[in-house]
Amino acid sequence: MARFEPILGRISGKLGGLVFMNGPAGASLRSWNVPTNPNTPQQQTIRSAATQLANRWVATLSAAKRDAWETYAANVSVPGRFGNPIHLKGLPMYVRCNVARIQFFGGAGIKDDAPVVFNLGEYTEPVITATLPSTVSVAFNTADDWVSEDGAAMLIYSSREQNPSKNFFKGPYRPLAAAILGNLATPPPSPTLLATPFPVTSGNKLFFFARVMRNDGRMSAEWRGVDLTDFV
Secondary structure (H helix, E strand, C coil): CEECHHHHCCCCEEECCEEEEEECCEEEEEECCCCCCCCCHHHHHHHHHHHHHHHHHHHCCCHHHHHHHHHHHHHCCEECCCCCEECCCHHHHHHHHHHHHHHHHHHHHCCCCCCCCCCCCCCCCCEEEEEECCEEEEECCCCCHHHHCCCCEEEEEECCCECCCCCCCCCCCEECCCCEECCCCCCCCCCEEEECCCCCCCCCEEEEEEEEECCCCCECCCEEEEEECCCC
């Protein structure tokens, strides 16, 4: 593997049998190998949801609805691979906003109408800590708009427990057993306790990411955090 940071800068992608990569040590070039595909049930669920949405885009959405998603996508940027803002096309934005809805709520959660508010939906970063071997505490700002909005929710995902020396985690993440649902009449309390998808041992690390979905179809940017468990 060779490094070419001064020449190639922030190039990435595949060309022929070579792959350009970027990491903490700079840009690098290596041979392309076909990656292993674990094909876990969670991956199958996500792929199935993306396929369902792509088919729905063609067969169910009207031209006017597709145009509305194109308009929303053109006006709202999402974080790119290196944190830089990028603009998606209408179909990828439709899929981005709806895959997690299918994960947590099934087909009934799909939003076919594009948002008319041109942002991803702002929220305050949560504080997530493991309180028991099967429970995490999610503290959030009860003044955030999503908390008192029917049809909105904070979605929390967790890693398996990791060695305490590990500082980076790419995935896979699993959804927690429940979402924190916004509610106008009875807003959810902070902190809220949620069940973890995996058992947790005191002294190990858990990596989390969260996002907030709004009732109008917006799906926020991701927040990522980590907790070194210490059960009392």
